[in-house]
Amino acid sequence: MGVVTSPLNMSEGKTPSGRARGRLQLILILLVVIGPMLLATGMYKFQFWVPDSRSYHGEMIGNGQSRADLGVSADEQRWQLLVSAPKSCGLDCQQLVYLARQIQIGLGRDASRASHALATAQPVSTDYQARLEREYPQLQRYSLDLGKYGVPSQGKQDAQLWIVDPHGNLVLRYDARVKGKDLLNDLRHLLKLSNIG
Structure with a gap:
């Protein structure tokens, strides 16, 4: 008799890499959404990458x-x-x-x-x-x-x-x-x- 592999057993074998890929995707999405806000806040608070030029004269x-x-x-x-x-x-x-x-x-x-x-x-x-x-x-x-x-x-x-x-x-x-x-x-x-x- 041969060993029967159920779909459940096959998915269990791929779970660790699937979870890792899902976590990576979640982290990337959060970085895309929250990253610019964190960067802008840091630029404002610590005054880096702020342009020196201005468009007004007064x-x-x-x-x-x-x-x-x-x-x-x-x-x-x-x-x-x-x-x-x-x-x-x-x-x-x-x-x-x-x-x-x-x-x-x-x-x-x-x-x-x-x-x-x-x-x-x-x-x-x-x-x-x-x-x-x-x-x-x-x-x-x-x-x-x-x-x-x-x-x-x-x-x-x-x-x-x-x-x-x-x-x-x-x-x-x-x-x-x-x-x-x-x-x-x-x-x-x-x-x-x-x-x-």
């Missing part, structure tokens, strides 16, 4: 600060080019106000999605006030609360230009040395990416 304000934290009380629902002057609005401040207006005009068909504004802690001179009324009819004017201004501005006392999103969040900051083309490119990029405002 200083990114990525900490959730708002226009109100800057010391400006406003209810603007569009993107805003906001010039802040903690001291008197001198030549740097006036240059930034001019630049803000030119940038808004330079947006072309998107000009209605943005506004320009000036926030000062001190009243402007009589001559400059007359010039603003004559040459900047759409310029929004706000008072600047110096008690709040110090934190977001990191204590800088010179005039600054801020890009503020329609929710009032501070996005980018520039000083008086900013080039108009760089600022315009940054704002155009933000408007292109944004569905708001």
Whole structure:
């Protein structure tokens, strides 16, 4: 009489290598799914493989600060080019106000999605006030609360230009040395990416 091999006996002989193959497949699937998340978390925590280049020219304000934290009380629902002057609005401040207006005009068909504004802690001179009324009819004017201004501005006392999103969040900051083309490119990029405002 010959020995009869049942299918059960044959499968028992292949079980160890079949289990090993199944475990290997499970590990590979987990690595494909969880691996990128672990890599991204490690890159963020330990700052490796992070590109040094950036596509914007201003200083990114990525900490959730708002226009109100800057010391400006406003209810603007569009993107805003906001010039802040903690001291008197001198030549740097006036240059930034001019630049803000030119940038808004330079947006072309998107000009209605943005506004320009000036926030000062001190009243402007009589001559400059007359010039603003004559040459900047759409310029929004706000008072600047110096008690709040110090934190977001990191204590800088010179005039600054801020890009503020329609929710009032501070996005980018520039000083008086900013080039108009760089600022315009940054704002155009933000408007292109944004569905708001």
